[in-house]
Amino acid sequence: MTETRKGICSLCRLGCELAIVTEDWRIKGVEYLKGSGLNDGRLCPRGNAAALYLDHPSRLTFPRREGHELRWRDAFDDLARVLKKSDSRSVAITYDANLTNEEYSLVWELAEKLNVENLASSYLEPEYYFTHSIPEVVGASLEDVRNTTIFFLVGDVFNQAPILSRHILETKYAKKSGRIYVVDSYVTHTASFADIFLRVAPGMEPLLLLALSGLVSGKEKEMVTEKSIVSSGVDEEALREVVRSLKGDEKKLVVVAAAFGRTGDPLVSSGSSQYLVTQLPGDSRFLPMAESFSSVGKVEFATVLEKILEGEVKVLINFGELFPHMYPQFHDALRTLSYFASTAVLRIHIDENWGLWLPTTLNLEKSGTVDTAFGTRTVSPIAEPYSGARSVEEIVQDLANALPLALTKTSARPVTRTIDVQLLRSRAERLSARKKNGFMLIGEKPAFLFRSFFEDQPQVKVNPSELKKIGVMRGEPVSVKTPCTKSELKVTVTERVPPGLCVVPVESPELRALFAHSVDEGVISFQPQVVELWKEKA
Ligand code: SF4
Structure with missing residues (x-):
């Protein structure tokens, strides 16, 4: 007997609609529900992997x-x-x-x-800090996405939430004045759609966001602007153009995709993006992207x-x-x-x-x-x-x-915690004081690498000009050593990654182990790492 059950994909917090088809209790696959939900039948690679995950041969069946x-x-x-x-x-x-x-x-x-x-x-994950909020921030509905004129995207939003990218791009191209600004440390899939790409030094996104907040609101001194701009490494002319645009009255949407090994200080990252929303003139909304909140x-x-x-x-x-x-x-x-x-x-x-x-x-x-x-x-x-x-x-x-214990199932729990803007400033000061020289390693979380189900050999992406320096040919194994561990990865090249930076996917524990954790006043972060890359002698 074939059965089709419709429901919501819970593999990220976008809530797409899908169906699972079973035959005689065996999972056959996913079904695409055209005409329903925000995804209109489309599923990202994670959603497409739902049947595989449900019926994974390694499912645990006994304590x-x-x-x-x-x-x-x-x-x-x-x-x-x-x-x-x-x-x-x-x-x-x-x-x-x-x-x-x-x-x-x-x-x-x-x-x-x-x-x-x-x-x-x-x-x-850094996205946990979206549970820490600035109360004045207004969240976005799907209608807001469709009515926005200026999309300000922090991180690789399109890769982490491919289904949302369709709505953003359709809205942008439907309007003559639609614009996309992207902040990131290399030219991601999302950045390739940007009208203006603001490239920042790895992990320094929060500094740029606080500087932008100061520049659009006129509170430059308060938001450590000059120092922040220098430390963020952003191109000042591009920044000035974005500031001019953000000062207008058009509707704006700030979408943030934080990633393990990529986001510098997750509390400041969450807080600075929310703070920016509160400082923008006109109707401005906030949309955090997360696999889980x-x-x-x-x-x-x-x-x-x-x-x-x-x-x-x-x-x-x-x-x-x-x-x-x-x-x-x-x-x-x-x-x-x-x-x-x-x-x-x-x-x-x-x-x-x-x-x-x-x-x-x-x-x-x-x-x-x-x-x-x-x-x-x-x-x-x-x-x-x-x-x-x-x-x-x-x-x-x-x-x-x-035990025994009686549970009433009526317990209320707090969901969020408030972010103090003063605290943001002092943490940002510490971020700007950090010097990170040398080869920097950052993480990326593309949806198609979900839980490493489809990963063949783990790869590290570098700029083509680095091959000679490392002494390796494309496709060859390269040793990657961070202060905490060492791994051997296949080297791939792309002009999208600037010299001095290398990028690894962070869906497997082995590659996540490359990122040392740090604890700063109760906040655990896995920030970009200084690394050594070399080819092992035969
Ligand atoms: S974007 Fe992908 S993972 Fe997220 S809800 Fe939609 S199909 Fe599921």
Whole structure:
């Protein structure tokens, strides 16, 4: 029997509509729903991979610990035993991506009932800081996208959200006065559509945004403008032209796509783009692009990490899909815990020798509500939960039963935290003081490399003029060494990347490990890195 279930793609926060076709319970593929939703039947590479993800041969089907399967009942007894005997101050509960709003609330309620104050988001992508907001900022609807005249795009928006690019380009070309300005550190796919491209030094986007805010509002001194312009490395003539244009009354939309290994100081990045929106004259809107928004916890993950390193937190339970395998930078710290448990979707993402792993469902298999870029949507399962996997809601509820604890499912949770503009300025000052000389490595997140499902051999992109300097031919392997690790990648060349810069995709833990993390007043960031590149001697 063939069945087609319609629903919402939850592999990023755009909320496109799609259908999954099953035949005799086997997933056959995705179906394109022409005439519905903002995507009108189109899907980006991530959406196209939905069927593959749902039916991935590596889906985790049993709880596992130290290389062995165990029964769900034994897993919950184990978790309950540890939680009962632990001081709540030594316990941390974290959550990353791929949870419904109801699941976030339930995890909050569990933490509250257990008196656990160490409750944090372990979704550590820079886009997490879109949960930190400037209250005056007005968000955008799809109608706003269609009515905008000036699109100000920060980062590789078209690559991260290909479905949105169609709406932006259609709107721009339908209007004579439509313009696109792009800020980035190399000529991305998005930048190739720019009327004016503002190239900045890697990670220095926030400085340019704050300088722009000062220039359009006349608050130059307040926003450290002169120093910011110099440090951002932007072409001043191009900047002046953009400022002239932004001072007009036309409707403007600021769209931001932050990326791991690319965005300098994610809090300043989020705050500076929002601040710019508040300083632009006329009707100006803000549209953050994200794979997942997560939500703020009682503390930031940096606090949990510090307590783990100090031995204060000894037990950590994580709910979600990405942590910790996408953050190899923290594996050593996590291994100092006396107990670690996490949900996981794929078996290839777990460590067979350590921790307790609980198979969980994808949002595509759940009911509930999710926050999308254009508002909250109700989701229903477009595929049956994978055999053996349970939703976070079921897992939290079963754990509560094992403790036992009564959960009411009525717990309210804060979703955002306010950004202080004074704080933005002082953090930006620190950013401008950072000198980054030498070969710089940045990350990119193209949709077609989603979760590395289709990656053959990891590549590093450089400018053609660098081949001689590195002593390598195009297509050959090159060693890439950052302060934290070393990797061997195939070198590819493109004029789009300026000399002195190299770019790697950041969808696999191996390449993400190239980026050392830094902690600055509670903000964890994975910023552009100084690297060495060379060809190994035969
Ligand atoms: S743009 Fe986002 S919501 Fe749309 S198909 Fe791609 S991943 Fe899914």
